[in-house]
Amino acid sequence: MDDWVISMMLGVSIFLGAIALFAFLWAIKNGQFDDEEKFLNASKFDGVDELNDAVNQERKKEELKKSYRPE
Amino acid sequence: MSNDIACSHCHLEFNESVLIKDGEHYFCCNGCKGVFHLLSDEGLDSFYDKAGKTTLTPPTMQYEDSANFNAPAFYDKFVKINSDGFSQVSLIIEGIHCSACVWLNEKALHKMEGVIEASINFTNNKATIVWADDVVKLSEIIDMIRAIGYNAFPYDSSIQEVQANAKRKEYYLRMAVAIFASMNIMWIAVAQYAGYFSGITQEIKTILNIAEGILATPVLFYSGWIFFRGAYYGIKNKVVNMDILVATGASLTYLYSIYITVLEQGEAYFDSVSMIITFVLIGKFLEVLSKKNAADTLDIMGKNIPSEVNIVKDGKIISCKLGDVAIGDIVVVSSGEKVLLDGEIVKGSGSFDESNLTGESEPIYKTIDDAVVSGTTSIDADIHFRASKDFEHSTLSSLVSLLESAINKKPKIEQIANKLSEYFSSVILALSFITFIVWWIWPHSFEVAFMVGISVIIIACPCALALATPVATLVGLSLGASRGVLFKEAAQLETMAKVDTLILDKTGTITVGKPEVIKEKIYKEFDKSILYSLVKSSKHPVACGITEYLKKEIDIGEYILDEYIQVPACGISAAYKQSKILGGNLKLINDNGIDFDFESDNTIFYFTIDGEVVAIYELSDKLKSNAKNLVSNLSNKGIDVVMLTGDHEKTAKKVASEVGIKEYLSEQTPENKSTYIEKLHKDGKTVVMVGDGVNDILALALADIGIVMGSGSDIAVDISDVVLLDDSLSSLEDAFKISRTTYGLIKQNLGISLVYNAITIPLAMAGYVIPLVAAISMSVSSLLVVGNSMRIRLKWNKN
Numbered sequence: 105m106d107d108w109v110i111s112m113m114l115g116v117s118i119f120l121g122a123i124a125l126f127a128f129l130w131a132i133k134n135g136q137f138d139d140e141e142k143f144l145n146a147s148k149f150d151g152v153d154e155l156n157d158a159v160n161q162e163r164k165k166e167e168l169k170k171s172y173r174p175e
Numbered sequence: 176m177s178n179d180i181a182c183s184h185c186h187l188e189f190n191e192s193v194l195i196k197d198g199e200h201y202f203c204c205n206g207c208k209g210v211f212h213l214l215s216d217e218g219l220d221s222f223y224d225k226a227g228k229t230t231l232t233p234p235t236m237q238y239e240d241s242a243n244f245n246a247p248a249f250y251d252k253f254v255k256i257n258s259d260g261f262s263q264v265s266l267i268i269e270g271i272h273c274s275a276c277v278w279l280n281e282k283a284l285h286k287m288e289g290v291i292e293a294s295i296n297f298t299n300n301k302a303t304i305v306w307a308d309d310v311v312k313l314s315e316i317i318d319m320i321r322a323i324g325y326n327a328f329p330y331d332s333s334i335q336e337v338q339a340n341a342k343r344k345e346y347y348l349r350m351a352v353a354i355f356a357s358m359n360i361m362w363i364a365v366a367q368y369a370g371y372f373s374g375i376t377q378e379i380k381t382i383l384n385i386a387e388g389i390l391a392t393p394v395l396f397y398s399g400w401i402f403f404r405g406a407y408y409g410i411k412n413k414v415v416n417m418d419i420l421v422a423t424g425a426s427l428t429y430l431y432s433i434y435i436t437v438l439e440q441g442e443a444y445f446d447s448v449s450m451i452i453t454f455v456l457i458g459k460f461l462e463v464l465s466k467k468n469a470a471d472t473l474d475i476m477g478k479n480i481p482s483e484v485n486i487v488k489d490g491k492i493i494s495c496k497l498g499d500v501a502i503g504d505i506v507v508v509s510s511g512e513k514v515l516l517d518g519e520i521v522k523g524s525g526s527f528d529e530s531n532l533t534g535e536s537e538p539i540y541k542t543i544d545d546a547v548v549s550g551t552t553s554i555d556a557d558i559h560f561r562a563s564k565d566f567e568h569s570t571l572s573s574l575v576s577l578l579e580s581a582i583n584k585k586p587k588i589e590q591i592a593n594k595l596s597e598y599f600s601s602v603i604l605a606l607s608f609i610t611f612i613v614w615w616i617w618p619h620s621f622e623v624a625f626m627v628g629i630s631v632i633i634i635a636c637p638c639a640l641a642l643a644t645p646v647a648t649l650v651g652l653s654l655g656a657s658r659g660v661l662f663k664e665a666a667q668l669e670t671m672a673k674v675d676t677l678i679l680d681k682t683g684t685i686t687v688g689k690p691e692v693i694k695e696k697i698y699k700e701f702d703k704s705i706l707y708s709l710v711k712s713s714k715h716p717v718a719c720g721i722t723e724y725l726k727k728e729i730d731i732g733e734y735i736l737d738e739y740i741q742v743p744a745c746g747i748s749a750a751y752k753q754s755k756i757l758g759g760n761l762k763l764i765n766d767n768g769i770d771f772d773f774e775s776d777n778t779i780f781y782f783t784i785d786g787e788v789v790a791i792y793e794l795s796d797k798l799k800s801n802a803k804n805l806v807s808n809l810s811n812k813g814i815d816v817v818m819l820t821g822d823h824e825k826t827a828k829k830v831a832s833e834v835g836i837k838e839y840l841s842e843q844t845p846e847n848k849s850t851y852i853e854k855l856h857k858d859g860k861t862v863v864m865v866g867d868g869v870n871d872i873l874a875l876a877l878a879d880i881g882i883v884m885g886s887g888s889d890i891a892v893d894i895s896d897v898v899l900l901d902d903s904l905s906s907l908e909d910a911f912k913i914s915r916t917t918y919g920l921i922k923q924n925l926g927i928s929l930v931y932n933a934i935t936i937p938l939a940m941a942g943y944v945i946p947l948v949a950a951i952s953m954s955v956s957s958l959l960v961v962g963n964s965m966r967i968r969l970k971w972n973k974n
Contacts, residue, residue, distance in 0.1 A: 107378050114386045118359060125355045132347050138340075141297040145274035149225065157285060165291045168307045169259060 183223075184211045184324070185231040206234035210324040219282055219323075225275035232270045234324035244314045244329075253329040254313065261291055262308045266317075270325040271300050283323050287311060302327070346460045353398035353453040356390040363387050364446040377439055384436040387445035394449040395429050398456055417455075417641060420600040424632040425451050431629055441626075447633055447953065454642065454957060461645035462665060484515055487559060497566050504562050508547075510555045517549050517569050518560040525556020530868055538715065550574060550869070554714070555741065574845065574873070595925055596640060603936075607631035610940045627942045634939040635932050639956035643924035646964045651917030654971055659885075659900035660910045667896045671880050671910065672918030676860045677809060678852070678874070681820035681830055683867035683884060685904075686796040690716055690778055692724035694793035701789045704732040705751050706782055709758050712739075713747055717780055718758075720794050746780075757783045764788065776829065802834045805904045809911065810835075815860075819843045819851060821870055848874035865907060867891060882910065920967050924960045931956045 137143055179188040183200040184207035194201040195208060202208040214220050250262075257263045268280060277295045280302070284293035289310025295302040304316060320327045363383050370380060402425070405418030425448050432443035486495045487505040497515060500506065505521065508514055514527070524542035529551045538554050541547060547560050549571035566572055611628030615621060648665035655662050662668055682688045707725045710718040711733070725731055736749040736756075745766070746759010757767055764771060764781050771788050773779060780792040806816050818839040820827050827841035840851065848864075852874055855862050864871065864878035867887035875881030876894050883895035884902040892898055899906045935952055 107382060110379060111382050111386075114363070114382070118386065118390065121355065121359060125351065128351055129348055132344060132351065135294070137347075139296045139298055142274060142277060142295075145297070148274070149278050157282070161285055161292075168261075168289065168291060168310070 182207050182233070184208070185233045186226075186228060187230050187233065204233050206324070210234055210322070213322055214279075217283065217286065219279060222275055222279045222282075225278055226273055227275075229273045229275065231272055231276070231324065234270075234321070244317055245312050249329075250313075257305060261305050262313070263303065263305045264313060264329055266302045266304060266320075266327040266329050268295060268300050268302050268320065268325050268327050271295070271297065276325070279323060280320060280325060283319055284316065287316065287319060290316065342463060346456075346463055349398040349401065350453075350456055350460060353394050353449065353456055356394045356398075357449045357453045360387050360390050360446050360449050363390075367446075371442075381436060381439055384432070384443045384445065387443065388433060388436060391429065391432075391445040391448045394452050395425055399425055399452040401456065401459065402452070415597055415601040415604070417596040417600055420596075420603060420632070420635075421451060421455050421641075423604065424629075424635075427629050428633060431625065444633065450953065451633075458641040458645045461649055500562055500566060502562055502565055505559050506562055507559055508553050509557050510553055512553050514547050514551050514553060514560075515549050515569070515571060516560075516562045516566060517564045518547055518562040520545050520547060520558050520560045523556060523558035525558065526554045527556060528552040528554050530870065599640060599929075599932075603632060603635045603932075606936065606940065607635075614942070623942075627939070630942075631936060631939045634935045634952065639928035639931065639960045640925065642957055642960050643928055644921050646961055647917055647920040647924050647967075650920065650964045650968050651913055654916075654968065655897075655910065655913050658909045658913070659903075659906050660913060661898040661900060662910075662914075663896050663898070667880055668914045668917045669921065670861065671863065671897070671914035674814065674861045674863045674880065674911075674914075676815045676817065676855055676862045678817045678819055678848075678862060678864045678878070679836070680864075680866035680868070680871050681818055681822055681827065682796065683887070684799075684865050685802050685818065685830060685834060686798055688796065688867070690720040690794040691797050692720055692792050693777065693795050693797070695724075696791040696793075697789065698791070699787065699789045701782075701784060703728055704730070704734060705756060705784070706758065706790070707731050708734045708736055708751075709747055709749055709756060709782075713741060717778060717794055718747070721780060721792055724792070754785045756785075757781070776825075798830070798833060799902075799904050802904050805908050806835050808908060812911070814911075819848050819874070845870050845873045849877050852877045867902075882907065916967060916971070920964060923963055927959050927963060928956060931959065 131137065180191050180194060180201050181188050182194065182203035184202060187203055189203050191201070194203060195205070197208060200211065202211065214222055253264055255263045271277060271280070274297055277297045280295055281293050284290050284304065287306075289307045290304065291307065292305040293302065306313075306316060317327050363386055367375075367380070367383055367387075369375075370383075399422070402418045402422040405416060406422040409416040409419050428444045428451075429448045432445050432448065435441045435443045483494045484497055484500060485492050485507040486500060487507060488495075492507055495504075500516060506516055506518060510525065520541060520543050522543070524540070526538035526540045527547065529539050529548070541556065541558075546563075547558070549569040607628045610631050611624050614624035614627050645665070648668050651668045652662050652665060679685055703725055707722065710721045710725070713719075734751060736751050738748070738750040740748050742748060742759065742763060745763035746757065748755070748757050748759075748763070748767075750756065757763055757769075759781065761771070761773075761779065761781065764783055767783075767786070769783060769786055769788065771781065773791060775793055777793045777795040780794060781788055782790045782792070809816055815838070816836050818827065818831050818836045820830075820839070820841055821843055822841060824841040827839050831837075831839040840847075843851070848871065852862055852864065862878045863880045863882060864874045865882045865884075866872075866875055867884040868891060871883075871887075872891050872894050875883060875891060880897060881895040882897040882899060883891045885892070885898055885900040886902050887895075897910055899910065931952075
């Protein structure tokens with residue numbers, strides 16, 4: 105019983121920590137910390153519009169990728 | 176100024192009468208108006224809420240034709256094709272003031288058809304733009320940036336810079352994993368150690384071991400990958416480096432711990448595995464972090480050279496690409512412009528600033544048939560000159576190519592820790608192997624012999640050794656920073672401590688670089704405000720010196736002068752009320768029929784009213800305070816001090832004898848200076864060059880350490896290794912002191928870790944080291960090194 109509890113707790117807490125770690129790694133890879141000024145100012149310019157824009161931008165990229173034929 | 180109104184776009188304040196009124200908005204110019212309406216039409220006017228009260232630069236409407244950006248040659252040079260097949264360019268955006276500007280540019284570009292990605296770095300104004308080239312062309316993208324009031328020009332994002340950033344990012348990722356896992360292992364280890372003292376069942380111990388093992392795996396194989404890679408290169412080049420020791424130590428310990436876990440007896444060392452990797456990785460990262468990023472230097476050099484010049488063709492002035500100017504073409508240079516080609520003046524005259532080549536701020540007067548040299552700047556001359564060389568062979572471009580080769584020729588001095596770690600690693604590996612063999616041959620089981628052998632490697636944990644240099648240099652760098660001495664790279668501290676020759680530039684380094692009034696002789700009382708009004712608007716260094724001097728007087732006012740004429744290379748003449756006033760050199764007053772005799776080594780400024788000399792000012796370039804002390808202190812430390820200057824023999828001799836420099840060379844061109852340093856290098860000297868101007872950059876780049884005054888030209892600051900922020904010579908002395916202290920500290924730290932090893936390794940070989948002692952002693956050695964470094968810091972802060 106003791107063994108089961110302790111392995112469970114270890115497993116769950118390491119798993120939760122790992123999720124946070126992977127989110128952090130993803131953010132570094134994504135370049136979110138490359139520009140400290142922009143990173144600190146980002147919260148000021150965050151809103152519904154910006155989120156929509158980001159999604160539209162992704163969509164635009166996908167569409168262009170399909171139709172794009174480099175010379 | 177109550178009726179000043181801010182322009183609705185740029186927020187600069189102007190008088191209401193000069194503004195353009197448009198509805199409820201006011202604009203300072205049509206440029207601002209255009210941008211304002213464009214933003215409103217595009218629905219981007221929330222920019223103004225975001226920008227707040229930040230003032231912007233009003234947009235200019237004169238740009239070179241953007242169609243040039245579509246030229247195939249341009250695409251070849253700057254546009255890259257990314258992995259998805261889209262075009263990508265790096266731009267520097269001009270006019271970014273605040274984060275709202277970044278927002279606006281990104282937003283406007285994202286709205287464009289075909290633009291896939293636009294990301295702008297606020298800190299360095301560099302942008303990366305990705306677009307589909309069949310939908311939109313680069314010229315249209317640049318037109319958009321210009322239309323919203325900014326300007327963009329492409330730069331060649333050098334591979335070096337990209338690599339440096341990628342490397343740093345790689346370290347961040349690996350450190351994040353290592354630190355996360357180590358911290359988790361630590362709290363599991365707390366349970367392990369508690370169990371070691373108070374008893375723990377084998378089942379719980381195995382569970383803890385497994386958890387630690389799971390956490391240690393990514394640390395060893397992901398974070399520690401750097402060491403495996405380093406070890407591989409080390410073996411390939413037949414060098415036993417620190418990486419081999421770390422890699423073998425950590426992986427052997429890891430394998431042994433797995434063995435223990437499976438066997439369910441003894442102690443596992445997963446905590447040691449992750450601690451070694453994490454500590455040494457941090458040490459390595461500190462070194463990477465403080466490596467100089469030489470990547471941007473040549474960018475800036477190129478940025479300062481305009482791409483076009485005006486030439487006369489068929490009686491008309493047309494603009495021409497710099498590379499297309501042929502020998503014999505007539506080039507037009509107006510006042511304030513840079514001379515980009517070499518040649519002879521055929522029309523016009525005026526003074527030139529040749530400080531880029533000579534370091535002297537005194538303007539040089541040139542007229543027809545005189546040679547103009549590329550890299551100089553016209554102060555007030557509007558001239559036509561015949562090009563005698565094309566741009567490829569001009570002085571300016573040969574300077575750029577010399578600079579490139581100088582950066583590559585810079586000698587690399589091997590660092591003490593690198594040398595030491597090579598021996599250390601070989602010795603430890605050999606010792607642990609011998610221990611293992613001896614214990615095995617002596618009647619012991621394989622397991623016991625293996626464990627003792629490994630304990631030698633763990634005890635000899637290279638943490639302390641790996642941290643010795645980075646921690647010491649970090650202390651050195653921060654000491655320097657707090658005293659206005661910026662070392663750009665940590666390794667330079669060590670190099671500087673080994674320096675035996677110091678080369679000083681004269682103007683701006685030993686001397687202040689500006690003439691100052693040292694003596695005032697008044698022959699007849701006069702209103703000093705007249706003189707002040709005369710000299711105030713001249714940019715000539717002598718006039719500036721007098722302006723500075725007069726500013727200290729009380730009751731100085733300004734009058735309006737008539738007939739104000741600057742006589743090139745002579746002085747200024749003007750009229751005040753009915754009297755004619757003159758201010759300038761002897762030639763000026765002689766030309767105006769005034770005879771006056773005065774002997775002095777210094778520069779003399781004569782001031783006359785109605786043909787009568789009323790005052791004489793003697794000006795001289797003053798020595799910086801404690802220049803003399805510096806020279807004598809450094810000579811006492813065994814450093815040879817040499818002065819190199821572009822100035823004349825007479826002045827050079829005077830300054831050299833005043834500060835006590837025995838060896839000096841005068842009339843040195845930038846090339847002369849660099850050959851002199853090459854000669855010293857051949858003699859086996861380690862050289863520091865101290866300078867401030869563009870004329871010193873070759874020497875700065877070539878010297879082992881290039882030190883530059885903070886007020887020096889941008890290029891010189893970029894190329895240098897050390898920057899003295901307050902321009903003073905006392906911080907130069909500090910730089911020497913700090914580097915020597917740091918070097919001493921590095922040696923102490925290495926000494927501590929070696930002594931520590933000398934004590935503990937025999938114990939380990941004798942088999943006396945129990946796991947707990949191993950773990951504790953590992954931290955203690957690292958703490959000793961860090962603590963010793965802090966001690967030096969405290970000692971310095973007390974002084």
